Structure formats: C-alpha cells, structure tokens
Amino acid sequence: MKWIKQIYDCFHAYKQWFFMLMATSLLFSFLAWLAYPETFKVLVGLMIVFTLAMISLSVFIIIRKQKIIKAAFQDFLLEPNETNEERLCHVSPKTHWSFIRRMGSVIRSYQSELNDQAIELTDYENYIEGWVHEIKKPLSLMTLVLDNRSDEMSPLVRQRMFHVRDKILGDVERILYFARLRATHKDYIFESINLLAFCKQTIENHQSLLDESAFQIQFIGEEMQILSDRKGLAFILEQIISNSTKYVSQNQDPPILKFETVYDEMSDQTILNITDNGPGVSEEDLPFIFDKGFTGGRGTYTRQATGMGLFLVSKMAYDLAIQLDVKSGIGSGLTISLIFPHVKQ
Known part of the structure; x- marks a missing residue:
C-alpha cells in the first residue's frame, strides 16, 4: 500500500503537468482525426500508449528523486552542517536552494543557542548540587552545637533551634531532588521494607517539625512489607x-x-494512607495539588507555600512506580494514599 500512496502523492504534487500532457495528447488526437481520418484509430492508440509510457516513466523518476531528497533531508535534520546542506541542495531543484540555505542558517543559529543554554543549565545544576553539599557542613556544625551545648539552652529554645534546622534540611533536600529530576541515571536500590516501622523511623527523624505544632501521631493497621527504594520513599x-x-x-x-x-485483595496491592486533620483542599483545587508551583486558594494557609513539595512527591512516586491518590474537602483534612505495586518474588 505504500507504493500506491507514493504514486497518489506524486500525481497530486505534479497534477498540473500531467493534465497538460493529457491535454496535449487530446489536441494531437483531434488534429490526427482531422488530417488522417482513415488511420485515426492507429494514431490515437499510439498516442495513448506513448502518453501512458511518459506518465509511468515520469512517476518512476519523480519517486526515485524524492527518495534521494528524503534521505538527504533526514541527514540534514540530524546534523544541519554546511556539508549536509550542500548535499541537500545538490539533489534538490535549484529554485529551492535559497530556502534550504536560509533554513540551515536558522537551524544552526538555534542549535548554537540551545547548546549554550544546555551548558549554562549544567553549570547551574552543578553549582546547586555543590551549594547543597556545602550548606550541609554548617548544618552539621549546628547539630553538633545543639547536642553538646543543650544544657546551656532552655528546652523551648533548643526545640525551636532543632525545628529551624530540620526545616532548612528539608528545603535543602528539595533543592537537591529538584536539581536531579533531569538526571538520566537514577541510583535507586529496591529492597524489602517494613512499611509501618519505616514510617515510625521517618517520624523520629523529623520529630522537631511535628513537636513545633504539637502533632499527635497515630499508626493504624498491620505491619506489611513492600519493595521500594529507602531514600526515595523517605523523601x-x-x-x-x-x-x-x-x-x-x-x-x-x-x-x-x-x-x-x-491491603487491597482485589488488586493485590499494599496501600499507605497518610491523613491529617488540617484545613483540607477544595474540590476544584484537588486535581492540581501535584502540579508544579500550585499552592491552591486557601488564603493565609498558602502564603508560605512554594508548591514544590507535592510536585516532587509525584515525580519521585512515578520513578518508584507508586500510584498516588488524594481525598480531601474544605475543613475535612487531607488524605494522600501511596499505592505500592505488587511485585512477585
């Protein structure tokens, strides 16, 4: 069927020339009828055979030429240098040369700009990652001071200092994960994890954030094992x-x-529901909470929001093959469900 389409495209592209050839044949057929009526049938037969032969030969030459041009054009698109540009001009009609050279100049200009931007972006990512690792040094020193000089501080000041430190660490981790989103290679290590125990450990590592707002933590359900990457799931x-x-x-x-x-027996999947009793999310905002930069319309509750946390959650969950589901309503809190894939051992 491919060759039928090629013939149709050929006729469609050069239809005016084929119409002119057929019109010329009709004119000569009329003249032959006027001049040689006794041999009219023979002459008309010869003209029809000659016309069909010319059309077939033209179609064959045009299709062959188009294949050569297509191959040269594909090479030009893959690498729009001057050599491939001249090769494309050589196989194309001379009337198209000016357009090809202009196109090559524009593509090379844009390609140069993209290369410069790629280099700048790489330098920026390297700087961000370097800054993240450098900022961890004073944070480690801050932790050391808090651990060794805690008796010199009141419990409230110590709690606030740990709270500030953990908030900075969380922001630093978000920056680092955001900078690594475009990384080609991911260093994930999938292993068996006791889900509730892992949640408890994560809570202990961020207890200061929860203590600052006097959160009550509840664990419900049985211990279950899932297969995932510890660092990614912790994030x-x-x-x-x-x-x-x-x-x-x-x-x-x-x-x-x-x-x-x-545990969902129907789908044979393990689900972790994380629920708070906060202000909740409106129904119209709910489909967009994982979008980059989205902070919703909850007024004063979103003044400190960046809209990056849940966006990074959705990206990490995608990498770990974890499905996300969310349920909420104004005044009814927020429930985020992590649906872990069933993996056969």
Whole structure:
C-alpha cells in the first residue's frame, strides 16, 4: 500500500503537468482525426500508449528523486552542517536552494543557542548540587552545637533551634531532588521494607517539625512489607509530613497525623494512607495539588507555600512506580494514599 500512496502523492504534487500532457495528447488526437481520418484509430492508440509510457516513466523518476531528497533531508535534520546542506541542495531543484540555505542558517543559529543554554543549565545544576553539599557542613556544625551545648539552652529554645534546622534540611533536600529530576541515571536500590516501622523511623527523624505544632501521631493497621527504594520513599514521606505541618487547622482540635496500612485483595496491592486533620483542599483545587508551583486558594494557609513539595512527591512516586491518590474537602483534612505495586518474588 505504500507504493500506491507514493504514486497518489506524486500525481497530486505534479497534477498540473500531467493534465497538460493529457491535454496535449487530446489536441494531437483531434488534429490526427482531422488530417488522417482513415488511420485515426492507429494514431490515437499510439498516442495513448506513448502518453501512458511518459506518465509511468515520469512517476518512476519523480519517486526515485524524492527518495534521494528524503534521505538527504533526514541527514540534514540530524546534523544541519554546511556539508549536509550542500548535499541537500545538490539533489534538490535549484529554485529551492535559497530556502534550504536560509533554513540551515536558522537551524544552526538555534542549535548554537540551545547548546549554550544546555551548558549554562549544567553549570547551574552543578553549582546547586555543590551549594547543597556545602550548606550541609554548617548544618552539621549546628547539630553538633545543639547536642553538646543543650544544657546551656532552655528546652523551648533548643526545640525551636532543632525545628529551624530540620526545616532548612528539608528545603535543602528539595533543592537537591529538584536539581536531579533531569538526571538520566537514577541510583535507586529496591529492597524489602517494613512499611509501618519505616514510617515510625521517618517520624523520629523529623520529630522537631511535628513537636513545633504539637502533632499527635497515630499508626493504624498491620505491619506489611513492600519493595521500594529507602531514600526515595523517605523523601516522599518527609514531603508529605512537611506539607501537613505547613497547613495546620486554626480550630481548637489538636493536629493529628495518621499512618494507616491497608491491603487491597482485589488488586493485590499494599496501600499507605497518610491523613491529617488540617484545613483540607477544595474540590476544584484537588486535581492540581501535584502540579508544579500550585499552592491552591486557601488564603493565609498558602502564603508560605512554594508548591514544590507535592510536585516532587509525584515525580519521585512515578520513578518508584507508586500510584498516588488524594481525598480531601474544605475543613475535612487531607488524605494522600501511596499505592505500592505488587511485585512477585
């Protein structure tokens, strides 16, 4: 069927010339009828055979020429240098040369700009990663001072200092993961993880963030094993915890963060539901909470938001083959479900 399409495209592209050839044949057929009526049938037969032969030969030459031009054009697109440009001009009609050279000049100009931008972006990513590693040094020193000089501080000051340190560490981790989003190679190591125990460990590592808002932590369900990357899963949990601490309800109820494990027999999947009793998300905002930069329309609750935490959660979850589901409503808190894939051992 491919050759039929090629013949059709050929007729469509050069239809005016084929019409002129057929019109000329009709004219000569009329003249032959006027001049030689006794041999008219023979002459008309010869003209029809000659016309069909010319059309067939023309179609064959045009299709062959188009294949050569197509091959040269593909090489030119892959590498639009001057050599491939001249090769394309050589096989193309001379009337197209000016357009080809102009196109090559524009493509090379854009390619040069893209290369410069790629170099700048790489330098920027390297600088960000270097800065992240450098900022961890004073944070480590801060931790050392807090551990060794805690008796010189009041409990409230010490708690606030740990809270500030953990917030800075969370922001630094977000910067680092965002800079690595475009990385080609991911250093994930998938291993068996006890889900509830892992959640408890993550909570302990970020207890200061939860203590600052007096969060109550609840663990519900049975211990279940999943297969995932520890660092990636820890990052997802950290961002969800951080998101809950940002949006604390203004009512009199104490803030609660609940971790619940559920096994879905229908889909043979393990689900982790993380629920808070915060202000919740409106129905119209709910489909967009994982979009980059989205902060929703909850007024004062979003003034400190960047809209990056849950965006990075969605990217990391995609890399780890974790499905995300979210349920919420104004005044009814937020539930983010992590649906882990079933992996046959």
